[in-house]
Amino acid sequence: MNILDKIIADKFKEVELKKSLIPVSQLENSVLFDRKCISLAESLKNGSGIIAEHKRRSPSKSVINQSLNVQDVVKGYEEAEVSGISVLTDGKYFGGSLEDLLYARASVNTPLLRKEFMVDAYQVSEAKAYGADAILLIAAVLSEKQLIYLADSAKKLGMDVLLEIHNEEELQKSLNVNADMIGVNNRNLKTFEVSIDTSKRLAKLIPNEFVKVSESGISTTAAITDLKNYGFEGFLIGENFMKTDNPGAAAKEFITELKSMA
Ligand SMILES: O=P(O)(O)OC[C@@H](O)[C@@H](O)c1c[nH]c2ccccc12
Numbered sequence: 001m002n003i004l005d006k007i008i009a010d011k012f013k014e015v016e017l018k019k020s021l022i023p024v025s026q027l028e029n030s031v032l033f034d035r036k037c038i039s040l041a042e043s044l045k046n047g048s049g050i051i052a053e054h055k056r057r058s059p060s061k062s063v064i065n066q067s068l069n070v071q072d073v074v075k076g077y078e079e080a081e082v083s084g085i086s087v088l089t090d091g092k093y094f095g096g097s098l099e100d101l102l103y104a105r106a107s108v109n110t111p112l113l114r115k116e117f118m119v120d121a122y123q124v125s126e127a128k129a130y131g132a133d134a135i136l137l138i139a140a141v142l143s144e145k146q147l148i149y150l151a152d153s154a155k156k157l158g159m160d161v162l163l164e165i166h167n168e169e170e171l172q173k174s175l176n177v178n179a180d181m182i183g184v185n186n187r188n189l190k191t192f193e194v195s196i197d198t199s200k201r202l203a204k205l206i207p208n209e210f211v212k213v214s215e216s217g218i219s220t221t222a223a224i225t226d227l228k229n230y231g232f233e234g235f236l237i238g239e240n241f242m243k244t245d246n247p248g249a250a251a252k253e254f255i256t257e258l259k260s261m262a
Pocket residue numbers: 053055115116138164185215216217218236237238239240
């Protein structure tokens with residue numbers, strides 16, 4: 001079993017357990033469930049295009065930063081004028097939680113992406129109840145049918161959908177999904193290999209109705225300029241900011257540099 005298979009197997013168990021503890025009706029009755037979402041896709045088009053991520057650790061890097069407070073991090077990101085903030089909610093492999101998402105929501109108005117391994121519509125309802133504006137769907141772990149169903153579930157609740165692919169085959173099964181954005185993950189989740197060329201190769205195959213997002217392994221403003229030439233409007237950056245003592249300040253410096261290049 002590769003790491004992705006392990007994560008998904010654990011996720012199925014986790015979701016079943018949660019369903020037995022908190023019925024979906026309880027999620028639907030929560031305060032944030034009726035909150036109007038802010039579109040992440042629109043925000044990307046109108047701003048810096050940076051989606052900054054809150055990520056404490058990952059299977060590929062182990063510890064990135066365990067000593068920060070999520071509220072400070074997201075406030076810093078908002079001050080830096082990021083277009084969106086991604087909050088990892090997986091506990092076992094990434095050290096995140098739904099509480100992180102809730103605290104983030106209480107701290108900022110910037111669109112929030114729930115970064116999670118979605119396998120069940122229950123998690124889509126959770127995302128809404130804990131304040132997300134958008135969800136991630138990973139084509140590598142879902143069938144076309146599941147992708148369509150989960151995306152429709154999110155759209156019904158007013159959330160945007162970022163659909164993640166990393167090869168041609170995954171793009172093929174994504175074309176009929178009601179997603180707002182297609183994200184090319186430069187990191188292969190099975191081998192952890194990172195190559196920005198993956199984004200460049202797949203860019204021309206992605207229909208224009210989707211906002212194009214490049215994910216992972218981005219650490220320079222030059223990479224962004226390069227990716228913009230391939231039609232990308234969104235750039236998901238985690239480790240490059242989170243490895244510093246002050247991710248907000250790092251994001252601010254990065255975005256200031258980006259602006260000076262435009
Ligand atoms: O830290 P990086 O290399 O900047 O990557 C951020 C983000 O793209 C990455 O965390 C990610 C992309 N897709 C995912 C799916 C699940 C978990 C994590 C991810």
